[in-house]
Amino acid sequence: MGQYLPVIALLIVGVLFGALSFVASRLLAPRRPSVAKEAPYECGIVPSREPPERFPVSFYIVAMLFIMFDIEIIFIYPYAVSRGELGAFAFWEMLAFSVVFFLTFVYVIARGALDWGPIAKARRLVDGVSSERTTSTTIRRVGLEGRVDGDQAA
Numbered sequence: 001m002g003q004y005l006p007v008i009a010l011l012i013v014g015v016l017f018g019a020l021s022f023v024a025s026r027l028l029a030p031r032r033p034s035v036a037k038e039a040p041y042e043c044g045i046v047p048s049r050e051p052p053e054r055f056p057v058s059f060y061i062v063a064m065l066f067i068m069f070d071i072e073i074i075f076i077y078p079y080a081v082s083r084g085e086l087g088a089f090a091f092w093e094m095l096a097f098s099v100v101f102f103l104t105f106v107y108v109i110a111r112g113a114l115d116w117g118p119i120a121k122a123r124r125l126v127d128g129v130s131s132e133r134t135t136s137t138t139i140r141r142v143g144l145e146g147r148v149d150g151d152q153a154a
Contacts, residue, residue: 058113065108072101 079086079094108114 058111061108061111061113065105065113068101068104072098 075097076094079090083090
């Protein structure tokens with residue numbers, strides 16, 4: 001128990017410092033509210049209107065996906081450095097880890113999270129498999145929205 005005494009003492013000192021800071025701030029801070037102080041502030045620009053709309057959830061999904069790939073790189077680097085000592089078990093673990101992230105990326109692409117802009121349309125995932133499967137219904141052509149096919153242009 002004696003070995004944990006410094007940790008407990010530091011924890012108590014930290015909690016006391018935080019609590020005393022809040023109490024001192026409440027007691028000693030001047031209270032002179034005004035309209036200017038309570039107004040929203042953003043880089044010195046006075047807001048002239050409300051924001052037009054909220055960001056779509058797909059922006060946040062792509063941001064989380066980016067962070068997940070960063071985390072994957074952070075975990076793959078030490079594996080790559082000491083691959084010889086870790087053996088086959090670590091290889092299969094890293095493969096499973098990468099497959100989970102890759103499947104997440106495929107899911108996000110299939111949901112249309114990267115379809116942004118004015119011509120982006122919400123696409124729904126089909127429940128089950130359609131009996132009429134063709135290359136035009138199962139293969140998604142990326143970047144062809146709004147373009148005229150060469151056959152139809154003539």
